[in-house]
Amino acid sequence: xxxxxxxxxxxxxxxxxxxxxxxxxxxxxxxxxxxxxxxxxxxxxxxxxxxxxxxxxxxxxxxxxxxxxxxxxxxxxxxxxxxxxxxxxxxxxxxxxxxxxxxxxxxxxxxxxxxxxxxxxxxxxxxxxxxxxxxxxxxxxxxxxxxxxxxxxx
Numbered sequence: 757x758x759x760x761x762x763x764x765x766x767x768x769x770x771x772x773x774x775x776x777x778x779x780x781x782x783x784x785x786x787x788x789x790x791x792x793x794x795x796x797x798x799x800x801x802x803x804x805x806x807x808x809x810x811x812x813x814x815x816x817x818x819x820x821x822x823x824x825x826x827x828x829x830x831x832x833x834x835x836x837x838x839x840x841x842x843x844x845x846x847x848x849x850x851x852x853x854x855x856x857x858x859x860x861x862x863x864x865x866x867x868x869x870x871x872x873x874x875x876x877x878x879x880x881x882x883x884x885x886x887x888x889x890x891x892x893x894x895x896x897x898x899x900x901x902x903x904x905x906x907x908x909x910x
Contacts, residue, residue, distance in 0.1 A: 757903045759910050763891040769795045772893065772909070773802020779908045780807050780861040782831055784901070785875060787867035790883030795891045796865045799883065800835055803863060809833055815865075820850055831860040838866040847873035879905060 763769040776786070780803065788796040797815045804813035809824035813835060820840070824833040834855045841847060847870040856862050856875070867874060877899025884892040897906040 757897040757906055759895045759897075759906050761893040761895070763795065763893055765889055766795075766798055769798045769891060769893075770802035770805070773799040773804075774806035775802075775909055776905075777803035777806025777808075779905055780833075782860050783857070784861040784905070785856060785878040786861065786863045787874065787878055787880045788863065788865050788883065789868055789880065791885060794883040794885045795893075796883055799881070799893075800863050800865070804833060804835070807833055807861070821855070826860070832858065833860050834858065834862045836862065836864045838864055838869045841866075841869050843870060844873035846870065878902060 761772055763772065780786070786803070788799060790796055801813045804824050808826045808828065810827055811824050813824060814822065815837060820837055822835040824835060826833065836852070836855070838847070841850070852870070852873060867880070879902040880896040880898065882894045882896070886892055895906050895909070897903045
């Protein structure tokens with residue numbers, strides 16, 4: 757199942773992220789693909805806000821993984837930057853398999869770099885830069901859970 761959105765501002769992208777974050781649960785895998793500046797981190801900031809992260813979401817480019825905590829249930833939102841990773845060996849080396857089976861949802865930026873390590877069931881979000889303000893966002897739901905998730909957004 758594929759669903760398309762148009763974002764005309766940072767606020768639109770953040771709002772979509774908030775809506776997505778509100779319906780995430782432990783074990784969800786969200787893959788964010790797109791060029792630099794396409795809005796991956798902006799969408800993730802909204803997801804963190806909607807999910808209830810107590811910390812402000814920032815890009816984990818130099819540390820690879822950020823953990824964001826939700827105090828009411830002690831879940832962790834894992835935010836992983838795969839830009840500098842290459843293939844399943846690198847993914848397993850950072851403990852991706854354990855994180856995907858952990859106590860919270862996993863958001864991956866640049867997932868195409870480790871696609872061979874990802875489960876078939878996931879939500880793939882492709883962000884495309886249209887101009888300085890507009891983004892095209894295509895969500896592809898793979899698996900029943902992700903069809904349900906996208907249905908809650910549309």
